[in-house]
Amino acid sequence: MSAGPFRRTRRLCGALLAATAVVAASAPALAQDTSDLQQLLAEPVITTASKSAETASVAPAMSTTITATDLRRYGIHTLAEALDFLSLGAWTSSNGTTTDVGARGVILPQDRGSHVLLLVDGHAVNEPIFGTALVDRGSGIPLEMIDHIEVILGPGSVLYGSNAMLGVINVITKRAKEWQGGHAVGEWEIGKGARAAAGVGLVLGEDAEVTFMAEYYRQYGPSLNVLTEQNGFDEVALHPFQFHAGGPRDGVWGGTTTNTPRADIPSGVLHLTWRNFDVEMGGKIDKQSLPYDINDVSGEAYFDDPYAFQTNRHLWVDAKHHATLSEVVLLTSRVYADTYDYERTADTSAGAECLIYGSANCRADATGVGQWMGLEEQVSFDWLRDTSLVTLVGAEGRLRRVNTKTDTLDYDAFVAGATRNIRSSYDVIGYRDETLGAYAQQTWRPTPWLGLNAGARLDVDPRFSPQVSPRAAATVNPWKGGTFKAIYAQAFRAPSIGESYSYGPDQLAAQNLRPEVERSVEGSLEQQIVGPNKLVFGVFRSWWDDLIELHLLSLQEIAQAEANGSLSLLNNSIVTQYRNLTTIEASGFDGGVEGATTDGSLRYALNVSAATTTFDDGRGPTHPVPVAPTIFGNARVSYDLPGALPTVALAGRVLGQRPTDRAFDGNFSPPPFVGPELGLRGTISGDIPILKGLSYRATIDYTSASFAPYVVGPVQSAVFAGPQTGPAVVVGNPYVLAPLDTFRATVGLQWDFGSGQ
Amino acid sequence: MRRAFWLFLLFALVLVARDAAAEDVPVPVGLQAELLAKVAAYDRNLPERAGERVRVFLVQKPGNDDSARAIVQMTGALGQIGSIGGLPHDDIVVAWGGAAALAQAVKTQRAAIVYFTPGFSGDADAIRAAFAGVDVLTVGAVPDYVPRGIVLGFDIVEGKPKLLVNLSQAAKQNVAFKAEVLKMMRVYP
Numbered sequence: 001m002s003a004g005p006f007r008r009t010r011r012l013c014g015a016l017l018a019a020t021a022v023v024a025a026s027a028p029a030l031a032q033d034t035s036d037l038q039q040l041l042a043e044p045v046i047t048t049a050s051k052s053a054e055t056a057s058v059a060p061a062m063s064t065t066i067t068a069t070d071l072r073r074y075g076i077h078t079l080a081e082a083l084d085f086l087s088l089g090a091w092t093s094s095n096g097t098t099t100d101v102g103a104r105g106v107i108l109p110q111d112r113g114s115h116v117l118l119l120v121d122g123h124a125v126n127e128p129i130f131g132t133a134l135v136d137r138g139s140g141i142p143l144e145m146i147d148h149i150e151v152i153l154g155p156g157s158v159l160y161g162s163n164a165m166l167g168v169i170n171v172i173t174k175r176a177k178e179w180q181g182g183h184a185v186g187e188w189e190i191g192k193g194a195r196a197a198a199g200v201g202l203v204l205g206e207d208a209e210v211t212f213m214a215e216y217y218r219q220y221g222p223s224l225n226v227l228t229e230q231n232g233f234d235e236v237a238l239h240p241f242q243f244h245a246g247g248p249r250d251g252v253w254g255g256t257t258t259n260t261p262r263a264d265i266p267s268g269v270l271h272l273t274w275r276n277f278d279v280e281m282g283g284k285i286d287k288q289s290l291p292y293d294i295n296d297v298s299g300e301a302y303f304d305d306p307y308a309f310q311t312n313r314h315l316w317v318d319a320k321h322h323a324t325l326s327e328v329v330l331l332t333s334r335v336y337a338d339t340y341d342y343e344r345t346a347d348t349s350a351g352a353e354c355l356i357y358g359s360a361n362c363r364a365d366a367t368g369v370g371q372w373m374g375l376e377e378q379v380s381f382d383w384l385r386d387t388s389l390v391t392l393v394g395a396e397g398r399l400r401r402v403n404t405k406t407d408t409l410d411y412d413a414f415v416a417g418a419t420r421n422i423r424s425s426y427d428v429i430g431y432r433d434e435t436l437g438a439y440a441q442q443t444w445r446p447t448p449w450l451g452l453n454a455g456a457r458l459d460v461d462p463r464f465s466p467q468v469s470p471r472a473a474a475t476v477n478p479w480k481g482g483t484f485k486a487i488y489a490q491a492f493r494a495p496s497i498g499e500s501y502s503y504g505p506d507q508l509a510a511q512n513l514r515p516e517v518e519r520s521v522e523g524s525l526e527q528q529i530v531g532p533n534k535l536v537f538g539v540f541r542s543w544w545d546d547l548i549e550l551h552l553l554s555l556q557e558i559a560q561a562e563a564n565g566s567l568s569l570l571n572n573s574i575v576t577q578y579r580n581l582t583t584i585e586a587s588g589f590d591g592g593v594e595g596a597t598t599d600g601s602l603r604y605a606l607n608v609s610a611a612t613t614t615f616d617d618g619r620g621p622t623h624p625v626p627v628a629p630t631i632f633g634n635a636r637v638s639y640d641l642p643g644a645l646p647t648v649a650l651a652g653r654v655l656g657q658r659p660t661d662r663a664f665d666g667n668f669s670p671p672p673f674v675g676p677e678l679g680l681r682g683t684i685s686g687d688i689p690i691l692k693g694l695s696y697r698a699t700i701d702y703t704s705a706s707f708a709p710y711v712v713g714p715v716q717s718a719v720f721a722g723p724q725t726g727p728a729v730v731v732g733n734p735y736v737l738a739p740l741d742t743f744r745a746t747v748g749l750q751w752d753f754g755s756g757q
Numbered sequence: 758m759r760r761a762f763w764l765f766l767l768f769a770l771v772l773v774a775r776d777a778a779a780e781d782v783p784v785p786v787g788l789q790a791e792l793l794a795k796v797a798a799y800d801r802n803l804p805e806r807a808g809e810r811v812r813v814f815l816v817q818k819p820g821n822d823d824s825a826r827a828i829v830q831m832t833g834a835l836g837q838i839g840s841i842g843g844l845p846h847d848d849i850v851v852a853w854g855g856a857a858a859l860a861q862a863v864k865t866q867r868a869a870i871v872y873f874t875p876g877f878s879g880d881a882d883a884i885r886a887a888f889a890g891v892d893v894l895t896v897g898a899v900p901d902y903v904p905r906g907i908v909l910g911f912d913i914v915e916g917k918p919k920l921l922v923n924l925s926q927a928a929k930q931n932v933a934f935k936a937e938v939l940k941m942m943r944v945y946p
Contacts, residue, residue, distance in 0.1 A: 037938065045916060065917070147915055150916065326822055387786075
């Protein structure tokens with residue numbers, strides 16, 4: 001990496017320290033009397049890092065708590081926006097169809113959040129087939145129901161098992177007593193979408209309460225302008241490729257979308273509490289059009305296909321029970337179940353997909369169902385009854401089954417309302433297994449200034465050898481308001497069932513995939529300054545091994561596969577297979593400052609992260625991690641105008657220059673990068689006095705980037721780009737990047753009624 | 758492995774069957790102690806009520822494991838805190854013998870603060886009635902106690918600690934928090 005980004009980082013750090021100094025210098029005058037109390041009240045209490053309530057400063061991880069107030073104040077519409085504008089060290093990247101989560105210099109392009117564990121009140125909502133966690137509109141979590149979000153950076157497998165590599169995001173929903181009465185929300189993304197939501201919070205006597213919210217989000221725009229590219233001649237059909245349904249056979253892909261993007265996403269969350277029982281249910285149907293099939297490596301699907309869509313449906317239920325067995329022993333029991341299914345379609349006229357099976361046009365229809373149910377028992381021993389020496393042991397058993405298949409249908413019959421399979425199904429998976437996890441954690445606070453935390457989790461999965469994920473952490477409070485942390489942790493991600501067993505005409509089934517493993521060391525300092533103002537700075541280094549990648553087979557490997565019968569002898573120019581290929585090393589820092597004035601009317605925060613990374617997939621020189629910026633930061637400020645005047649807020653995020661997902665394996669010259677990206681959001685919110693409980697919120701979003709760092713379209717590699725035979729090229733961009741929607745305006749109303757408060 | 762899973766489930770059900778309703782203590786007791794020590798300083802009447810030393814009653818519900826554990830935690834946490842409202846303090850564990858008896862003990866022994874551990878949900882109304890007119894700051898480990906008549910409590914709202922105050926009960930117990938602190942509290946009128 002060049003020294004340039006770090007020079008910029010030093011300047012940013014300087015600005016951060018200067019801001020802190022200004023606040024520290026000015027705050028005493030404002031907060032002489034109550035600053036100590038404000039300091040205590042500003043300190044988040046988190047439960048995710050060690051599965052028990054503790055102040056964030058002594059938790060064995062660096063964390064961010066994003067409050068409901070900030071979600072509203074800064075006009076946040078999705079979990080992804082919450083991470084981008086409000087979190088320390090984490091960010092997201094979208095290609096317009098899917099959203100990836102990154103942290104501390106690492107992101108795995110198109111992983112759809114599978115390297116982060118997403119929890120809703122402790123229930124993992126990463127789905128059972130691919131392990132993905134949606135953080136965009138498809139998350140299915142109504143934002144008005146969120147009390148706060150705990151973002152825990154770094155490996156979290158020690159207590160949570162698979163997927164908790166980049167971090168753990170725990171969405172904590174509101175309790176009924178904080179959210180009593182009815183709630184109705186209407187929101188309009190001008191010219192692009194709309195959302196309606198309704199919910200209720202009921203306190204039923206002393207022992208019971210209910211919260212519920214359902215929402216419906218519909219997207220109907222905007223049209224996307226996608227650059228065109230030429231992908232030449234279909235050697236089976238003997239004419240140029242046809243990339244538009246009913247369109248010309250000119251080999252041209254791209255243009256302006258007219259049918260997409262579209263989305264319909266109903267969802268809801270229900271939470272019941274009765275005595276020591278907690279029962280929670282969530283569900284969603286996430287149906288989205290596919291302007292282009294970003295996952296289609298062979299790149300033959302129609303562009304702007306009116307019939308191409310993906311649907312993800314997820315229903316989950318989680319029941320917990322807490323019991324005090326003695327003065328020393330606490331027991332938490334949990335049973336849960338998830339059912340998830342998907343359908344993804346892609347239509348094409350490619351001869352190798354359709355003509356050889358007797359159809360001019362055909363439709364791939366991939367479906368799958370994944371279900372699991374599990375039981376977790378967790379026992380906590382507070383040996384001295386004062387929380388200074390606590391042992392936590394737990395075990396989790398899970399039964400899982402997955403069924404998938406892909407059918408190839410005659411497209412013209414489908415459009416006419418009939419179903420006609422033109423070939424036998426492939427990617428047929430029928431899989432069942434049982435997995436076990438057992439964990440133990442010991443915390444010890446021998447003195448008020450020293451805290452120790454050590455633990456490990458063993459995960460047993462029939463697909464690979466037992467996996468151990470340890471963590472050791474020490475926190476030291478050497479002076480008032482200051483905390484040093486040193487942490488070593490390890491995490492893993494089990495190969496998803498999709499990665500382990502999926503196969504197709506262009507994809508070989510994986511062989512003996514191993515879990516991905518991350519090891520991480522970090523050190524940090526958190527310092528309370530004055531009142532609610534605090535500063536945090538940490539350094540980290542992480543090593544990622546055995547990362548699973550959809551490997552593009554070489555011609556030699558293809559020939560070998562054909563020879564041993566793994567592949568048919570037809571059209572095998574592009575063949576893929578999931579393999580444990582990649583290692584990553586990352587090192588860098590996270591720093592932030594946040595605070596408020598005494599009366600809370602002015603709030604601010606600034607977060608900066610920088611990392612150098614090395615990505616090695618064994619196919620040539622090492623390089624930085626694709627799609628990940630070297631520098632990431634966000635900043636925000638808000639002010640409550642006096643009286644009945646509104647709250648005004650401004651938030652921004654900056655991503656440094658980023659290599660695209662094909663920058664290093666696409667053979668493009670020069671490698672495609674996207675420039676630095678600035679995102680800005682202005683929000684104004686307040687009450688409408690004509691009706692008690694009625695409030696409004698309006699946001700304006702702008703991003704300076706026109707393209708996301710994802711190469712889309714059929715040309716994913718320069719090796720395969722351009723015409724092979726046939727007519728001369730008419731149009732040609734060397735590659736096409738996913739376009740971004742650069743401007744968005746949203747207005748909304750919310751009515752909270754019947755609370756009696 | 759499947760058999761082990763179902764055995765595991767059976768074991769869990771047996772444990773769950775041994776149920777006793779617990780009261781939610783969202784704020785760690787150690788943090789409650791720190792908050793109490795700070796916020797008590799903003800009670801205008803504390804110095805007069807306490808005299809030279811602040812006498813703190815920690816009320817334990819006999820037979821309640823959560824209460825017993827909170828007593829140990831609060832005792833330990835207060836032991837680390839040098840002063841409450843700038844005054845030295847004596848922390849005394851008191852076994853619950855009824856609201857009237859406790860109110861009488863507070864009067865005779867000049868307790869300035871009474872801390873109720875978990876287990877008093879069913880006694881909240883009696884406590885409110887018995888302590889009306891008694892010069893003392895009552896504090897609850899459980900946030901639900903405050904709207905029912907305990908003067909001061911603690912909760913977690915949006916992931917951060919929140920002070921709760923029952924203002925009418927505070928007036929009845931001669932507790933007068935300063936305005937700058939009331940602004941930070943959730944007030945139950």
